[in-house]
Amino acid sequence: MNHILLTIDVEDWFQVENFKNYIPFSSWPSYELRVEKNSHRILDLLDSITLEPSSLLASQLSSRKNSPKASFFVLGWLAERLPGLVREIHSRGHEVASHGYNHNLCNQQSCEDLKKDLKDSKKLLEDIIGSQVYGYRAPSFAINNDILQVIEDCGYLYDSSYNSFAMHERYGRLYLSKNENKGVAVKISNNFYELPISNIKFSIQNSKSRAQNLQLPWGGGGYFRIIPLSLFKMGVNSILNKYKAYIFYMHPWEIDSKQPRIKEASCFVKFRHYVNLHKNAYRFSSFIKYFRKDSFTTCHKYLTELG
Numbered sequence: 001m002n003h004i005l006l007t008i009d010v011e012d013w014f015q016v017e018n019f020k021n022y023i024p025f026s027s028w029p030s031y032e033l034r035v036e037k038n039s040h041r042i043l044d045l046l047d048s049i050t051l052e053p054s055s056l057l058a059s060q061l062s063s064r065k066n067s068p069k070a071s072f073f074v075l076g077w078l079a080e081r082l083p084g085l086v087r088e089i090h091s092r093g094h095e096v097a098s099h100g101y102n103h104n105l106c107n108q109q110s111c112e113d114l115k116k117d118l119k120d121s122k123k124l125l126e127d128i129i130g131s132q133v134y135g136y137r138a139p140s141f142a143i144n145n146d147i148l149q150v151i152e153d154c155g156y157l158y159d160s161s162y163n164s165f166a167m168h169e170r171y172g173r174l175y176l177s178k179n180e181n182k183g184v185a186v187k188i189s190n191n192f193y194e195l196p197i198s199n200i201k202f203s204i205q206n207s208k209s210r211a212q213n214l215q216l217p218w219g220g221g222g223y224f225r226i227i228p229l230s231l232f233k234m235g236v237n238s239i240l241n242k243y244k245a246y247i248f249y250m251h252p253w254e255i256d257s258k259q260p261r262i263k264e265a266s267c268f269v270k271f272r273h274y275v276n277l278h279k280n281a282y283r284f285s286s287f288i289k290y291f292r293k294d295s296f297t298t299c300h301k302y303l304t305e306l307g
């Protein structure tokens with residue numbers, strides 16, 4: 001049985017790292033929150049789909065609705081303002097996890113500030129849903145092995161911040177070659193796992209006939225909006241064939257084609273942020289329906305089942 005782990009980073013369009021030069025943190029309160037409506041669209045889209053996992057018998061299929069479940073990494077700044085949304089995510093059977101408090105990059109904070117951010121954002125979400133929060137995703141995937149240790153020390157069961165695509169300037173690096181792999185999970189200690197974003201890995205021979213390992217970004221976000229859907233699905237199938245699991249990420253603003261535009265941003269930044277927003281909800285839905293015979297489960301449940 002293949003597992004697909006959908007992960008949603010719950011932040012609004014004006015909170016992304018790409019726009020930090022134009023939208024300082026101090027101005028966030030002046031913007032309309034569009035994330036609530038966009039997150040509800042995602043929740044409704046997930047609830048509208050009926051999965052047909054091959055592990056269920058036909059009699060079980062007819063007797064219960066089986067819709068995809070996802071893990072929502074919620075920014076603390078938003079959780080404080082929209083606690084009803086956080087409760088809604090939880091009550092619809094999805095996982096609530098932390099995306100930190102104010103989207104400061106982990107590698108730009110002191111260790112003390114990072115610890116406070118990790119602990120406070122976890123506690124804030126736990127108080128809202130009345131249940132334990134297990135997972136963390138670092139803003140912009142800016143992670144390293146030292147930061148990973150701090151995340152474990154702050155009481156999380158797993159981190160999902162490693163994007164191994166090396167050509168993005170902000171993504172961090174993790175060295176995990178000595179750790180045990182279980183499906184897509186990497187065991188860091190008895191009580192802590194890394195769930196890296198899924199990419200396609202392959203080797204080529206370079207001019208000196210040495211094997212060179214390369215990665216294609218296949219985990220979602222802007223790459224999902226740019227790569228043709230039929231090709232994207234083929235890539236996901238190749239990852240599932242190898243690992244029996246696949247980790248996907250997106251943001252609520254990625255289905256919001258009517259969000260305000262930042263005209264001052266560079267052409268490259270604008271392309272990365274705005275390309276194909278208008279098609280993305282349909283693509284997301286088509287993607288899930290294509291894999292409807294697989295299990296769409298939360299990160300925490302996946303780890304629990306792995307044991």
Ligand SMILES: [Zn+2]
Pocket residue numbers: 009011099103138139140
């Ligand atoms: Zn983010």
